[in-house]
Amino acid sequence: MRFDLPLYLSAPATVLGERLQTAAEAVAEGLISEYNAERYRYSGLSVSELPPVELAERSAARTLAAAGVAGEQLGRVLHAWTFHQGHEFWCPAHYLADRLGAFKALPVGVQQMCNGGMSAIDQAARDMIVDPKIDSALVTTADCYPPPGFDRWGGDLGIAYGDGATSVLLTRAPQGPSVRLLATASVAASELEAMHRGDAPFTPAPLSGLKTLQPRLAKKEFMTGRPSVDFGETAHSAVTTVVSRSLEDAGLRGDDPRLRAAALPRLAGHVLTGSYQPAFAEVCAAPVVELGGATGHLGAGDPMANLTDLLAAGTLGPGDLVVLLSAGAGFTWTSAVVEVAR
Structure with missing residues (x-):
């Protein structure tokens, strides 16, 4: 889809886990074989002790500050994730909207697995095209893969999982570091x-x-x-x-x-x-x-x-x-x- 209407991805931010678990540590602990560690080429994985939505809140705060936008100005808050967000029967997108003061925004959860962030950007852009009243839309992602619920190093094939959150603001003009x-x-x-x-x-x-x-x-x-x-x-x-x-x-x-x-x-x-x-x-x-x-x-x-x-x-x-x-x-x-x- 071509976006003729000017739309920008403004003030992207990332918040990683509090520490790095190195590949050498993972091999020593038997979490991944030395052979796979060499093939995978990860020097380490980001690891957090915090709930993923808290990382998302921190990332979103960075984005809003860099863009000079208040939560009350947001028309949409879209949150994407792949794994457990801290509660089973619950909407993390609404949690983030509340924490950010985005009380005028429509919160939306996006469950498209690892393509969720890009799907959320695509959806937010389409919403802004059809509704000119939306001046800005916040997109966040957050995932953490701690044991015993997930085997981050050896549980999958050809991929190892780090903890972190991301955010970006869709705007009609560039605000902060931006791309159209x-x-x-x-x-x-x-x-x-x-x-x-x-x-x-x-x-x-x-x-x-x-x-x-x-x-x-x-x-x-x-x-x-x-x-x-x-x-x-x-x-x-x-x-x-x-x-x-x-x-x-x-x-x-x-x-x-x-x-x-x-x-x-x-x-x-x-x-x-x-x-x-x-x-x-x-x-x-x-x-x-x-x-x-x-x-x-x-x-x-x-x-x-x-x-x-x-x-x-x-x-x-x-x-x-x-x-x-x-x-x-x-x-x-x-x-x-x-x-x-x-």
Whole structure:
């Protein structure tokens, strides 16, 4: 979708956990094999003792302060997550709206797994297009993966999970460090939903805290039961499709010299170099910047954390173009093309 109406991603922020659990520590504690630690190429994972929504509140406060916007000015508060937010029967988006004083905003929870942050941005942008009364919309993400509920280092395949929150403000003019949202494109492969369900029966109640969640087991069951499904081929096609479409909708060619950077999901190093980067390079010449080595995968927050880091690095200038790629279980892939504000 092309956004002809000026919309900006303003004042992105990231709040990580209070400490870094290094890969060396994880190997020594038997949390991950030395072989996988070398392949994954994470120097460490962000770890927090705080509830994820508290990290989200802190990140949102940074964004609002940097943009010079008060909570009461917000028209939307969208919060995305993948894992337990602290309570079972509860809406974290409304909690954040209350804590931020966003009493005029409509809070919305976005459950799109690791593509949730990008889905929330896309939804907020569409809301602002159809409702001119919305001057700004806040998007937050937050996830924490503590034991015993989650095995952050070894529970999944090709990915390890860090704790953190992100936030960004959608505005009609740049406020603070900003990029203009030019276009987004998404594609889904719903035939892959069982990769995170496996063969386990449906349960009548959440099992959070009662057993350690290990997504790799469901993935292995899926691959054993459906040997004809080629996830690598599907992911390759999805990446090339969404990146090509977003560039086309933005009126750009993949070799445009203004494309100065691309940021991919914070997956394991061997997954990026063996799958995502080759697919991306087929359709876009923007140099890929790997940004998750010292954090791990931040659940729904990778795209906004990547945008935060890219703007903070000081290597981009006004008019430079960036591609942000996101992916989440289900599966859904989204690409966004943004331009650094002038």
